[in-house]
């Protein structure tokens with residue numbers, strides 16, 4: 001028995017202008033796409049339910065091709081205090097957050113800035129005690145060089161009137177010699193050192209928070225890299241299986257495995273109960289750093305600091321060895337490459353140790369390229385994971401790092417696409433915001449929302465259709481599933497992102513006001529916006 005979706009535009013993304021009237025789904029698979037009356041005739045004995053789109057617009061389900069789901073969840077869990085503008089507001093925000101805590105939880109807030117308060121008063125222990133004495137509180141200052149804690153926090157840290165300043169730090173004390181709770185520089189470690197470590201319940205909370213936010217933004221899946229940052233990698237893997245049960249909780253999670261933990265994770269994953277929503281995808285390797293801190297590995301020195309050309313995370317020989325080892329595990333690799341020399345090293349490794357046939361490697365970020373390197377890329381079975389939003393965030397300072405000439409070949413999404421290379425779209429959340437509308441906007445305009453110029457390197461702008469394909473078909477190709485995901489087409493998975501507007505009829509700045517109406521994974525509604 002199946003479901004007939006109807007009552008709105010269905011943008012299949014098979015072609016730019018392809019719009020259909022209805023979709024029939026059975027057992028999570030699309031069985032027909034076309035006119036409503038035709039599908040009703042064809043499947044008349046199988047239609048169990050009708051789902052009315054109420055004039056909303058259905059797209060193939062969006063998938064973020066590169067993010068860190070746990071990191072994104074963590075970012076949402078932490079209390080952001082950077083916009084608080086008075087002590088009263090601070091107290092109110094903390095009070096509200098304190099009601100959600102379980103026993104033994106710390107209340108952790110980030111980024112308070114007393115310069116925004118009318119009285120510029122720095123919060124102290126006594127003020128925080130008014131919020132709660134049952135939980136330790138720690139608030140870091142926006143500069144990260146100071147924090148404030150409550151009396152409970154000081155007690156757990158064993159800081160009292162007798163405690164001497166540690167070297168490089170100050171324990172601020174009042175006129176009676178009693179600590180105020182304000183700890184500067186190295187003194188912060190007295191509290192930071194006793195903060196709870198990432199335990200299983202924390203990971204569960206972070207992952208669930210992340211998932212809800214992903215669904216809310218229309219995502220049906222993500223290719224996520226988390227398995228080496230939270231203590232035991234096996235329990236991090238287990239968290240995914242425990243949260244995404246494939247029955248009530250559906251989300252297409254394709255996991256990248258940091259190369260250091262790959263053998264262990266592959267063995268453990270084989271022991272896990274089969275779950276079609278969770279797949280190990282590829283082995284993650286870092287080849288270099290990033291342009292911001294001048295650690296992306298460049299062939300020629302940085303324009304604004306000729307003393308360096310960046311940092312190779314591994315020696316050339318080690319990088320080759322890691323790729324060779326991945327092949328022994330029968331796995332594709334996903335290499336973080338930002339600079340052109342890092343890309344050259346990665347290409348050498350992929351050419352020397354090619355991926356097993358039928359699979360694809362991936363190169364992540366690919367910010368600085370060249371005509372020569374693109375020629376080599378074209379000869380390989382490789383997918384490029386690009387994050388359009390970095391253009392909005394990193395320009396114009398990219399030009400200072402690279403100089404005019406190299407900037408022309410950087411973040412060159414149109415050149416890569418036109419060369420026939422497979423590109424997939426992601427956010428790299430929590431580094432960039434998760435919202436796919438921001439990703440689409442950056443790909444199409446190459447500027448920040450509300451800015452008013454023709455964009456950075458405007459010849460590299462993508463069309464909306466190309467940008468949408470990054471987050472749908474591109475993401476499917478990155479995991480070699482383009483014959484079952486990424487389009488609304490017969491035989492494909494019933495994963496849909498349903499928006500209240502047709503993006504093709506709006507200007508890019510208007511996309512930012514478009515709402516997700518429903519997120520559907522395997523024909524199951526995982527998110528539905530409350531109607532007003």
Ligand SMILES: [Zn+2]
Pocket residue numbers: 066067068428
């Ligand atoms: Zn990343």
